[in-house]
Amino acid sequence: MFQKPKGTYDVTPNESHAWRTLETIIHETMHQFNYHYMRTPLFESSDVFHRHSEHSDMVTKETYDFQDRGNRPLTLRPEGTAGIIRSIVENKLIQPGHILPVYYIGPNYRYERPQKGRFREFYQFGVEVIGTPHPSLDADVIILGFRLLQKLTINKPRVLLNSIGSLDTRKKYLQALISYFTPYKDELSKESQHRLKQNPLRILDSKQKEDQIIVSNAPKIIDYLSEEERTYFEEVCLLLDRAEVSYAVTHTLVRGLDYYANTVFEFVSESEVLGTQNALGGGGRYESLVQELGGPEVSGIGFAFGMERLLMVSNLSNPSSVVDVCIITQDASVYAYAYETLLALRSSGIHVFYDFSYKSMKAQLKHASALGATYALIIGEEEYKKHTIAVKDLKTFNQTTINQHDIHTYLLEKLGA
Numbered sequence: 001m002f003q004k005p006k007g008t009y010d011v012t013p014n015e016s017h018a019w020r021t022l023e024t025i026i027h028e029t030m031h032q033f034n035y036h037y038m039r040t041p042l043f044e045s046s047d048v049f050h051r052h053s054e055h056s057d058m059v060t061k062e063t064y065d066f067q068d069r070g071n072r073p074l075t076l077r078p079e080g081t082a083g084i085i086r087s088i089v090e091n092k093l094i095q096p097g098h099i100l101p102v103y104y105i106g107p108n109y110r111y112e113r114p115q116k117g118r119f120r121e122f123y124q125f126g127v128e129v130i131g132t133p134h135p136s137l138d139a140d141v142i143i144l145g146f147r148l149l150q151k152l153t154i155n156k157p158r159v160l161l162n163s164i165g166s167l168d169t170r171k172k173y174l175q176a177l178i179s180y181f182t183p184y185k186d187e188l189s190k191e192s193q194h195r196l197k198q199n200p201l202r203i204l205d206s207k208q209k210e211d212q213i214i215v216s217n218a219p220k221i222i223d224y225l226s227e228e229e230r231t232y233f234e235e236v237c238l239l240l241d242r243a244e245v246s247y248a249v250t251h252t253l254v255r256g257l258d259y260y261a262n263t264v265f266e267f268v269s270e271s272e273v274l275g276t277q278n279a280l281g282g283g284g285r286y287e288s289l290v291q292e293l294g295g296p297e298v299s300g301i302g303f304a305f306g307m308e309r310l311l312m313v314s315n316l317s318n319p320s321s322v323v324d325v326c327i328i329t330q331d332a333s334v335y336a337y338a339y340e341t342l343l344a345l346r347s348s349g350i351h352v353f354y355d356f357s358y359k360s361m362k363a364q365l366k367h368a369s370a371l372g373a374t375y376a377l378i379i380g381e382e383e384y385k386k387h388t389i390a391v392k393d394l395k396t397f398n399q400t401t402i403n404q405h406d407i408h409t410y411l412l413e414k415l416g417a
């Protein structure tokens with residue numbers, strides 16, 4: 001038997017309704033907040049992700065890179081932002097002086113070690129807003145993510161918030177971090193020892209116990225922000241207070257992608273289902289990404305949620321039944337009459353199941369009950385001759401006969417549609 005690739009999953013009929021409900025809630029919320037939907041390719045030219053500025057683990061070690069038959073270097077997108085910005089720039093969607101709010105839903109690919117809530121193919125719902133930075137916009141984007149979690153009735157959603165300042169600020173801060181961590185070098189985990197050379201900021205969000213004690217006394221980036229950056233951050237906090245968003249300023253939050261500047265944030269919940277992979281979503285502001293991808297010098301902010309993680313912590317379940325009625329016939333001579341009834345009922349919006357197996361009456365009735373149908377419409381030789389249909393209530397087992405002509409009006413009334 002063939003098996004799905006490691007780190008992937010199938011959405012079977014048992015789970016597909018929850019997926020569709022989640023997508024519907026997202027589309028409705030985005031419509032309400034005036035965001036425009038975008039769809040970009042699953043793969044991009046590799047340099048969209050492997051930009052010289054990007055040294056994050058996700059981009060250097062975890063991408064699916066390949067060459068097509070024309071030897072073009074391509075990469076399956078590991079995240080949505082870079083492809084969306086490439087598209088916005090290529091399609092000249094930025095209008096100076098106006099903000100551009102967009103959203104997207106789609107699969108992403110990262111060659112990571114699979115575990116609970118972490119896959120190699122996973123779906124993200126994300127937003128990006130391109131335009132002049134302002135604390136009120138940062139707050140609005142965070143509020144949008146928070147409201148969505150509330151709408152999904154997720155248990156105690158919370159925002160972890162930080163500012164990582166500008167590149168200049170981070171340069172100064174990095175020096176301070178290196179000076180702080182170097183004396184502890186041998187006590188740090190292997191991964192953090194490596195990060196001390198490559199990207200010391202990432203030691204801050206290490207999940208290793210031995211690192212966490214050392215990290216707790218490390219210098220805080222907030223103390224290195226310029227006056228302007230600090231005021232900006234305080235204003236974002238003030239607006240979140242006013243909107244009653246539950247958040248915690250988290251000095252160790254630095255995020256895994258290199259394009260961020262100033263405001264960064266993650267969404268978490270109290271739910272324990274996710275274990276260590278507890279980030280439902282994350283995002284932040286980026287200052288140079290649009291320019292790096294060939295666009296004007298303009299800032300942006302966005303976030304993305306992992307859809308699987310949202311589903312794991314929300315209670316979106318399958319409906320108990322989607323079938324209203326089942327048409328039951330065994331008689332080969334009347335199937336055209338039965339089929340005509342099916343077409344008429346379908347076009348009046350009734351959810352009807354037709355058993356093309358033409359099994360025994362008993363088997364079909366049993367199946368109709370298992371599907372949760374309210375009525376079975378039984379059609380035999382007699383009904384065909386008289387242009388009627390026998391309607392059996394599957395709860396009370398009462399049966400009545402209705403003219404074929406009146407069947408949809410009868411059912412619509414009975415089903416309360």
Ligand code: HAM
Nearest residue numbers: 079081117118119122279280281282283302303304306
């Ligand atoms: P990210 O933090 O890498 O950010 O991913 C966002 C969310 O995607 C995570 O919080 C998590 O829920 C989900 N996720 C990430 N990797 C996996 C995985 N392997 N399996 C399952 N879920 C996963 C970004 O991707 C940025 N592009 C977000 C952003 C948008 N920043 C600005 N705009």
